[in-house]
Amino acid sequence: MARITGLQVSSRDVAGHPGAALIELKGDLDTPGGQKLAQEVFPIIEKGSISLIFNFCDLEYINSIGIYNLMRCFKKASNKGGFLKLVAVKDQVREVLEVVGLTAVIRLYNTLDEALADI
Amino acid sequence: MPELRIDMPYDLNFIPGIRRCISSIARHFGFNEREAYHIETVVDEICNNAVEHGRSAKALRVLLSCVFRKGNMEMIVKDMGGRKINIKEIFQRNVKLLKEEIARGELINQPHRGRGLIIVQNLVDKLDIRVTASGTTVRILKKASGQEVK
Numbered sequence: 541m542a543r544i545t546g547l548q549v550s551s552r553d554v555a556g557h558p559g560a561a562l563i564e565l566k567g568d569l570d571t572p573g574g575q576k577l578a579q580e581v582f583p584i585i586e587k588g589s590i591s592l593i594f595n596f597c598d599l600e601y602i603n604s605i606g607i608y609n610l611m612r613c614f615k616k617a618s619n620k621g622g623f624l625k626l627v628a629v630k631d632q633v634r635e636v637l638e639v640v641g642l643t644a645v646i647r648l649y650n651t652l653d654e655a656l657a658d659i
Numbered sequence: 660m661p662e663l664r665i666d667m668p669y670d671l672n673f674i675p676g677i678r679r680c681i682s683s684i685a686r687h688f689g690f691n692e693r694e695a696y697h698i699e700t701v702v703d704e705i706c707n708n709a710v711e712h713g714r715s716a717k718a719l720r721v722l723l724s725c726v727f728r729k730g731n732m733e734m735i736v737k738d739m740g741g742r743k744i745n746i747k748e749i750f751q752r753n754v755k756l757l758k759e760e761i762a763r764g765e766l767i768n769q770p771h772r773g774r775g776l777i778i779v780q781n782l783v784d785k786l787d788i789r790v791t792a793s794g795t796t797v798r799i800l801k802k803a804s805g806q807e808v809k
Contacts, residue, residue, distance in 0.1 A: 545675070571671055571707055601696075603703050604775035632696040639781045640774045641761040 543600055547573030549580040554593065557659050559622070561589035562652070566598040569606030578609045582616060590622025593655050597628035602636055614646065623647075625655045661688075665723040669714045671707065678702040681725055681734075689730035689803040697782040698732065698801060704775035705736045705797050708746055713738025713795055730803035739794040746795055747788040750776040 544567035554560040561584050569577060581592070592613065602610075614624040626648045629637070637643050649655040663684065667673050682699035690698065702723075709721045722737045753773040780786050785800040 543679075568675065570675060570703060572675075601699070603700065603707070604772065604778055605707065607774060608772050632693060635693075636700060636778055639778050641757065644761065645764075 543567070544598075547576050549577060551580070551584055551589075553589065554591075554656065554659075557591065557656070559589055560591035560593065560659060562593050562595060564595045564598070568601040569599055569610070570601060570603045571605040574603075574605040574607075574609035577606065578612055581613045585613070585616050585620065585622070590617045590620045591659060592617050592622065592624045593627060593652070594624065595627045595652060596630065596633060599630065599633060602633045604640070607637070607640055607642060611642070625649060625658070627652050627655045661727045663725040663727070665725075667706070667721050667723065668719075669710050669721065671710050674703055674706045674710070677706060677723070684725075684727065685732060688727040688732065689805065690732070690801075691803065694801070694803055701779050701782055701799055701801065702734070704779050705734070705799070708775055708797070709736050709738040709740075709795070712744040712746055713740035715740040715743065730805060732801045733798070734801075735796060735798045737794060737796045741794060742790055742792050745790045746776065746797075747790050749773060750788065753777060754780075 546567050547569055548566040549563065551561050551563045554562050563581060563584070565577070567573065585592070617624055624646055626646055628650065629648050634643065634648070647658070649658070663681070665677060667677065678699045681702050682695045685695045685698045686692070706721065706723065713721065719739070724735045726733045754777055757774065757777060776786070776788070779799065783799040783801045787798040789796045
């Protein structure tokens with residue numbers, strides 16, 4: 541399958557879990573993608589969805605700017621008492637997250653069902 | 660000598676295409692999928708630094724050179740932005756800072772940037788950063804493992 545250019549962000553509320561949002565990322569969470577992530581996710585947090593589940597199954601790439609903006613989302617949500625979880629992280633993306641220590645502070649799940657069961 | 664040279668403007672929009680191009684080429688020189696991905700990341704992080712920090716009134720272009728041999732890649736990225744930001748010092752400081760943050764469990768407390776070269780250092784065999792009055796040169800060496808990834 542051809543790689544998507546840029547980053548696509550979509551979100552929806554999680555049924556049965558008030559204040560929780562599922563955020564689907566597709567493509568590359570790189571420098572422009574990181575900026576887009578913050579622009580799209582900050583309003584979601586400000587509207588009250590502070591329990592964030594990011595579905596990474598279609599995320600092909602991440603860089604340090606993407607990680608920085610992901611951490612900004614985590615900080616913003618956790619300051620309001622929320623959390624951030626990652627689902628279906630590809631091996632190559634996980635490896636980069638491990639290098640910067642992020643896998644020690646953000647919970648990773650293999651499937652969305654596992655992440656939802658842990659809310 | 661199998662060298663690829665790219666002469667790019669100070670424009671972040673060029674980097675996604677350049678990193679994918681070099682990663683794709685690496686697959687033809689003995690690098691497996693995982694290693695080609697590492698190369699994509701390395702190109703991205705170093706070029707982002709050059710474009711972001713190496714810009715000045717006199718600096719017109721970023722110069723990238725990749726020499727490929729079977730199972731071996733050497734890349735040099737040069738900017739001519741002078742010494743206004745010493746990324747070598749910032750990198751060394753950030754390595755120390757990251758270790759301290761991880762040890763104290765404070766990774767999220769103060770999200771900050773500066774992790775790009777830490778990522779690069781972990782994905783290559785050699786990393787060299789030279790900062791001079793004319794600009795910064797980053798050189799990396801990456802070797803293929805010779806193993807297919809299943």
